[in-house]
Amino acid sequence: MDRPFAITLPVGSSRANHTGSWRVERPVYVDRLPPCNDACPAGENIQGWLYHAESGDYATAWATLVEENPLPAIMGRVCFHPCETACNRVRVDEAVGINAVERFLGDTAIARGWRLPEPGPDTGRRVLVVGAGPAGLSATYHLRRAGHAVTLVDGASRLGGMLRYGIPAYRLPRQVLDAEVGRILEMGVEVVLGRSVDDIAAARDELGADAVFLAVGAQLGRRVSIPAGDSAKVIDAVTFLHRVAEDDPPLLGRRVVVYGGGDTALDAARTARRLGATDATIVYRRNRAKMPAHAEEVEQALGEGVTVRWLSTIERFEGERLLIEKMALNAEGFPEPTGELEELDADALVLALGQDTDLSLLEGSEVHVADGVVPVAESMMTDVPGVFAGGDAAPSDRTATVAVGHGKRAARGIDAYLAGRAFERPARHALAAFERLNTWYYADAPRTHRPELERVRRQTNFEEVVGGLTEDNALFEARRCLSCGNCFECDNCFGVCPDNAVIKLGSGNRYEIDYDYCKGCGICVTECPSGAIEMVPERI
């Protein structure tokens, strides 16, 4: 070596000095599970599709979305968005309007005619799906993607199940429903409408189905015995909404009382208003805080002139008079009768006291029924091999989104069953908790609210109440996403390293730590906005 005495390194660099040897902990890039994804009953990769929406690449965003859920325009309207409740941004300002962006993507896809992915290569297997509601449609889509043939059977005359016959058109316009259902049918599905399956084993044999998915919903309105005169008009909410959906609304008169406190009660009362009722009154036995209906639905109903008698039960319905008894909450929060009675004028009473599943098709089969629903394993399989159940027919929260999630999981369960594999749920990352974020870096940006149809207009027609976002708004809203637990390439780690030990790999490829020089100070971890780096002890 031709170097002067005592000089061991070439002058002009310190790079031979590998300071990485000082380290006792090393930073490691991780992906964590964003709380929105964690909370989504349909298992959507919300952070994943928002990431593409942020750059205005709606086609990729939509394609990422429909990997999990083929009904974004519907879900963007009817889902009660537990994702937004879980959203970490709640603790910064307001939750990201995920549902509104989902709807925007769904509507954009319909307007531009984007198509679902092609079906998978034919497996030669056939699955019978009973019920064309959200669970059945979701299962059909995922089964077709796996290459299985599907026979979709429904007793109604049109597809959609409760999406069509339970949810009023002002919440879900029918052209949206038809567009998203039609797109699934384009994948090649054998559809049998107007046919009730009454013997599951026989139907399975007749159609040569290798597996069955039961998604029959909860279509029976629960009734209670209320003493009523002969002339009293009493109808259950499911039947009422079903007839309205079929353009055959029953005549209820001008004063309609709805009994119950769930979303269906609100749907019934708001529908009655639109059919011309001057008074639509909900009678509910507990108070507003205890009401199971979703708060924004209650808000919208009250805004449309629906009135509510809180803490009341119905005693008797005679002629045009309804006798209601006032209740009081006891120490445990349960309503107790007070003996105080009141009269209410009413032309008709709509009962919205819950729904039951018609499982008569399982009579004589070996499928076990408990508490009016079908117990299922994690794969959604019942105790009869090859028979799966989901949606309202299985134990669940009974929302459309849960049904979509059931449909997907059942399709995966069926796929595993047909292949003779054990069903395994994909591994989940650790949760991206708020405490791991560095929210300093996020720009202040309050939420964009979807416009609502002005009240007077919406009391008399079935036009959609909640409007959509414009493209500008949707983009803004998507960009409010904190990208919890997932790198979005803000360059912070690359910038804040005092030792130049972070290597930028270029757009879309994130970063890499240069462990030759990383001293393990941890600044990159502290300053990562999304909490996508963590320190792990160095093995010494």
Next chain:
Amino acid sequence: MTETRVHFYQVGSFAVGNRLLSDADRTVQASPERTNSLDAGHRACQGCGEALGARYALDAAMRATGGRLVAVNATGCLEVFSTPFPETSWRIAWLHSLFGNAPAVATGVAAAMRAKGRDDVRVVGQAGDGGTVDIGFGTLSGLFERNDDVLFICYDNEGYMNTGVQRSAATPPTARTATSEALGADPGNVFGQGKDLPRLAMAHDIPYVATATVADLHDLERKVERAMTFRGARYLHVLVPCPLGWGAASADTVRLARLAAESGFFPVFEAEHGVVTGVRRIRRRVGVEEYLRPQRRFAHLFAGEGRPDLVARLQALADANIQRYGLAPEEE
């Protein structure tokens, strides 16, 4: 200082980069093409704020001057950890002479360039707070007074950290150092002493004076670029937390710099020809306690019953800064 914040994408312009911004709107540090004026392999402690500040400032100066830059360094941590013979971490033209004469050497380099007709080559002098506010102050004041064409940058970590954490005239009151022990009725550094160098620089009526921290990169880079648009003496004072001397976690360097600014304890502003022309307003105001508590040099203010009286006096200093420069957040 009327920088437009980008409001519409996640991190706007608070983070180093932003995949949806044009390259011109990102920081120099976001670019893989940055100079890395101070290269890897240097021997600064883990989480060194000064190493970070020096690379930030010099990379920005390199971009602003198209790479025609000479840096003159005073003795101090920055010089010691970057150039143990025969290594050097500097990837720019760099000189070191003595502790107290860096401003004078910088003046000499600028004069030499002028004599050679090389107006295109710009000169940066740099030092820690000891080399600036104490030992180098005489020559620095001379540089200001003559309005020599030098940008002088002070990386302020509030003490002589290289030699074992002794007090400097930039050490804040109550801070424990090896020469201001946390003992007696008035523990740590005394109140009422020390020098506010940015204001002293302003008093020289030089073209440009600015303060910055390593917690706001966009602001720091913009000030370096702004400084390079002037000819004559310019002064940039950058707060660079020192994990060793401050007794702080190495991961908290940037966070502490941010808290210093957000509490008002370290005012971030800029001035031209002796007049304040812009301030970086506080975004999420915090009390000084939030800034002081993570630092062991202030531990005696919080041990046992603590010294709320002294914390209150420090808060009063921060409040006075907020008042003097108008740092209060916009909504207040």
